[in-house]
Amino acid sequence: MTLPAADPALVEKIAVANRILYRIGVVDGFGHVSARHDKSPSHFLLARNMAPALVKREDILSYDLDGNALDAEGKRVYLERFIHGEIYRARADVQAVVHSHSPNVIPFGVTAQTLQPVFHMSGFLGEGSALFDIRDVAGDTNMLVSSGALGAALAACLGPRSIVLMRGHGSTAVGGSVEQAVYRAYYAEINARLQMQAKLLGEVKYLSAQEAAKAAATNDTQLARVWELWRQEIGSID
Amino acid sequence: MTLPAADPALVEKIAVANRILYRIGVVDGFGHVSARHDKSPSHFLLARNMAPALVKREDILSYDLDGNALDAEGKRVYLERFIHGEIYRARADVQAVVHSHSPNVIPFGVTAQTLQPVFHMSGFLGEGSALFDIRDVAGDTNMLVSSGALGAALAACLGPRSIVLMRGHGSTAVGGSVEQAVYRAYYAEINARLQMQAKLLGEVKYLSAQEAAKAAATNDTQLARVWELWRQEIGSID
Amino acid sequence: MTLPAADPALVEKIAVANRILYRIGVVDGFGHVSARHDKSPSHFLLARNMAPALVKREDILSYDLDGNALDAEGKRVYLERFIHGEIYRARADVQAVVHSHSPNVIPFGVTAQTLQPVFHMSGFLGEGSALFDIRDVAGDTNMLVSSGALGAALAACLGPRSIVLMRGHGSTAVGGSVEQAVYRAYYAEINARLQMQAKLLGEVKYLSAQEAAKAAATNDTQLARVWELWRQEIGSID
Amino acid sequence: MTLPAADPALVEKIAVANRILYRIGVVDGFGHVSARHDKSPSHFLLARNMAPALVKREDILSYDLDGNALDAEGKRVYLERFIHGEIYRARADVQAVVHSHSPNVIPFGVTAQTLQPVFHMSGFLGEGSALFDIRDVAGDTNMLVSSGALGAALAACLGPRSIVLMRGHGSTAVGGSVEQAVYRAYYAEINARLQMQAKLLGEVKYLSAQEAAKAAATNDTQLARVWELWRQEIGSID
Numbered sequence: 001m002t003l004p005a006a007d008p009a010l011v012e013k014i015a016v017a018n019r020i021l022y023r024i025g026v027v028d029g030f031g032h033v034s035a036r037h038d039k040s041p042s043h044f045l046l047a048r049n050m051a052p053a054l055v056k057r058e059d060i061l062s063y064d065l066d067g068n069a070l071d072a073e074g075k076r077v078y079l080e081r082f083i084h085g086e087i088y089r090a091r092a093d094v095q096a097v098v099h100s101h102s103p104n105v106i107p108f109g110v111t112a113q114t115l116q117p118v119f120h121m122s123g124f125l126g127e128g129s130a131l132f133d134i135r136d137v138a139g140d141t142n143m144l145v146s147s148g149a150l151g152a153a154l155a156a157c158l159g160p161r162s163i164v165l166m167r168g169h170g171s172t173a174v175g176g177s178v179e180q181a182v183y184r185a186y187y188a189e190i191n192a193r194l195q196m197q198a199k200l201l202g203e204v205k206y207l208s209a210q211e212a213a214k215a216a217a218t219n220d221t222q223l224a225r226v227w228e229l230w231r232q233e234i235g236s237i238d
Numbered sequence: 239m240t241l242p243a244a245d246p247a248l249v250e251k252i253a254v255a256n257r258i259l260y261r262i263g264v265v266d267g268f269g270h271v272s273a274r275h276d277k278s279p280s281h282f283l284l285a286r287n288m289a290p291a292l293v294k295r296e297d298i299l300s301y302d303l304d305g306n307a308l309d310a311e312g313k314r315v316y317l318e319r320f321i322h323g324e325i326y327r328a329r330a331d332v333q334a335v336v337h338s339h340s341p342n343v344i345p346f347g348v349t350a351q352t353l354q355p356v357f358h359m360s361g362f363l364g365e366g367s368a369l370f371d372i373r374d375v376a377g378d379t380n381m382l383v384s385s386g387a388l389g390a391a392l393a394a395c396l397g398p399r400s401i402v403l404m405r406g407h408g409s410t411a412v413g414g415s416v417e418q419a420v421y422r423a424y425y426a427e428i429n430a431r432l433q434m435q436a437k438l439l440g441e442v443k444y445l446s447a448q449e450a451a452k453a454a455a456t457n458d459t460q461l462a463r464v465w466e467l468w469r470q471e472i473g474s475i476d
Numbered sequence: 477m478t479l480p481a482a483d484p485a486l487v488e489k490i491a492v493a494n495r496i497l498y499r500i501g502v503v504d505g506f507g508h509v510s511a512r513h514d515k516s517p518s519h520f521l522l523a524r525n526m527a528p529a530l531v532k533r534e535d536i537l538s539y540d541l542d543g544n545a546l547d548a549e550g551k552r553v554y555l556e557r558f559i560h561g562e563i564y565r566a567r568a569d570v571q572a573v574v575h576s577h578s579p580n581v582i583p584f585g586v587t588a589q590t591l592q593p594v595f596h597m598s599g600f601l602g603e604g605s606a607l608f609d610i611r612d613v614a615g616d617t618n619m620l621v622s623s624g625a626l627g628a629a630l631a632a633c634l635g636p637r638s639i640v641l642m643r644g645h646g647s648t649a650v651g652g653s654v655e656q657a658v659y660r661a662y663y664a665e666i667n668a669r670l671q672m673q674a675k676l677l678g679e680v681k682y683l684s685a686q687e688a689a690k691a692a693a694t695n696d697t698q699l700a701r702v703w704e705l706w707r708q709e710i711g712s713i714d
Numbered sequence: 715m716t717l718p719a720a721d722p723a724l725v726e727k728i729a730v731a732n733r734i735l736y737r738i739g740v741v742d743g744f745g746h747v748s749a750r751h752d753k754s755p756s757h758f759l760l761a762r763n764m765a766p767a768l769v770k771r772e773d774i775l776s777y778d779l780d781g782n783a784l785d786a787e788g789k790r791v792y793l794e795r796f797i798h799g800e801i802y803r804a805r806a807d808v809q810a811v812v813h814s815h816s817p818n819v820i821p822f823g824v825t826a827q828t829l830q831p832v833f834h835m836s837g838f839l840g841e842g843s844a845l846f847d848i849r850d851v852a853g854d855t856n857m858l859v860s861s862g863a864l865g866a867a868l869a870a871c872l873g874p875r876s877i878v879l880m881r882g883h884g885s886t887a888v889g890g891s892v893e894q895a896v897y898r899a900y901y902a903e904i905n906a907r908l909q910m911q912a913k914l915l916g917e918v919k920y921l922s923a924q925e926a927a928k929a930a931a932t933n934d935t936q937l938a939r940v941w942e943l944w945r946q947e948i949g950s951i952d
Contacts, residue, residue, distance in 0.1 A: 029943045029944070049936075051940060051942060051943035103908060107915050110918050110919050112916070117406075118345075119407055141928060142837075142931065142932040168832065168920070196914070196915060199915070201349045203349060205349070211381055226266070226267030355644075356582060359577065361618075432579060439587045444644070449618070460506070463525065467527035595884065597815060677827055677910065678827060682824070683882050687849070694793070698793075701764060702744065704764070705743045705767055705768060
């Protein structure tokens, strides 16, 4: 059975998300964003191996949850596509995944600190960030989630949370839509900087669990506002 | 009785202020700036619910002090329009209000530190910043000033000061003109960064109350200089 | 006796310097740069009261050392022109003066810390920065050097050094040419950030007095390199 | 015997590397990048004395390992060309050298701290950074590596590592290709900022030696991805 073609609007949205993530400083030459296939929950859409800022519609490939590209036709694929496949397998609610090395988040992963919501924009951090140390599951590696087994371990560590820190590597944020995953990756980065600064200033009063949950619910109704801005700023993706 | 149309120059100035606040890093996809209606002190002008960087003249709506939009015609309005209405009600001297999540200010609000004037540009901080913790007045919320009662509590907390920090959220700066409110929001952000750095370096000698008052008075005579620069930098708003 | 017209190349260079200082982050909407008049050592050239980024050739006015503009024709002048006049009076070797609120330098002034050369680019800091506290000479003021007497006090405090920090205000750098003064203002700002970071990391090994003097002498032979870059980057000033 | 002309593609790549290093914040008006001559291992290619951001193909000169320019024709050469020559002499595996004052690295050199790999992107730091203090070998100098003897001392200090910090000056990174040297200079800068932040947050878990080596090996297979991005971003170099 052949996989039906994905909705062209979704393919475009993923290409757009790549450009946005570069513009807002979440990814540099590395990092990637995927979405679950709209016609098949056991497939996802992800660019071929390339810098996010350069991704076009035609660079988006289809993968099964084991990380096999169906239409690569010889193009190189990301070494860490297993991050995406295994999270989609473990979390039926997840429709989009952003993997990045966003800079302010890294220091938290290497010092085993938890991201906590400093302000309402990061209410999605109410349950805190998870922390994945690849050394715990696989000893000395090249730090990459380069197999299904490692992807599954990462997904297990993420659990029901919105973001998992990856020690000595970066982080992975998830969402119920491309917009939400991008929003979370961005505000996790912003929150990390604020949290670092606040800790240097004194005792930090984080959002309570209730405040975080309520703020997150409200912010989810405002995603279109910031997406419209970001979309306009990147201009044409052709 | 119908509300007379606001001065087109004021409407344009508010649209311009939205663009400026984005360019100078006070707002991102969120935040808003209003001005009291020039024909009716019991009304104010504020954009519809949208990213500040995209606001045009025609996006500016009129509201009464209870936060009811008179000409929304189905457009979405900001959830926190009550910040503006209640401050205009409480402070006859205030002609413009900027609400933002400007990043360097946030750590002060969550650690209960007061912004104090590090340099003459922020003489308006001479009385210090107020601190509003929504939890004190309403328990666990979504952190937003989403009702007249919350807006009134915020305005009471602001008192006669120029800026009120909002714990876990952001801040709100006020002014006697759009230019002054934007100036204060900007230099509060700059001052916050300087104050943080100075505290890490050693014992800080802030401006005395007298110095702050005198510096603020002088700086108010220089607002046109920086406004002209900012206005030119954003270019056309059409 | 009439003051002869200044060399048009010098007038252009001052306009260019204004633009450069804005682009490299030394000034924002405030701050100014002057040069001693090439035909009369008892006069100097400085823009009218305006944002540095917008200065054109025709905005450059001539002043005597008391701060009187000779050709203002009703244009507003800077409140702090006395900084320039009194330094030119006190320091025959100074040909250009930059006054700014460059951000990383401010925390040093308010904590009474001395700028010291972290790297060879700031060898001109070998004698350290001077520190001027206007409160010591004039009590509670608006913080501005708004008279000849205050300017003279600032110049006396500067002494033979390259830069004087002004508590709660900013700093003033001097040079033997416009290029050198701009270079010093820029690398004082860079050095301040490096010095702050280094102090947080550990015990700092600054350049020795000898190293600083030798490095400064060498760097002065390389000023044209960075000036050429900066000049190209700002493009046309018309 | 005349030196054969270098591969035009290599000459272009060096010009491109100069522009890239400026765009990504590794160099400012100062700093330089060279490559070993592809036709003669005892020669290297380096721009004439100028700001890296302005370098064109025709500005690339040929030098012997003693730092003598073969085709300068009166053009000024960099005072520190000996850094390049002596490293090429000492390290047969090195094909490209980047010397910079990249800002976040400087505080490490002046506090005698070692750069260590915070994340996989900087696996090349697995052996740590070397630290060269010119004062130890030559007493009070102008801090510049301005002779063959100083260059040889620097190369000896670098040893088999990827980068050497230069106290009170900057750093020098090496690579097996222009792409790799630029990558290392960039991620050393990024790593320095992360390492500084992480140290302020708590006890840092760096990559183990094995992790660093494996990560470095993998990243070397991905250099083309980020180079393609950087190349596109600088646009035409003519």
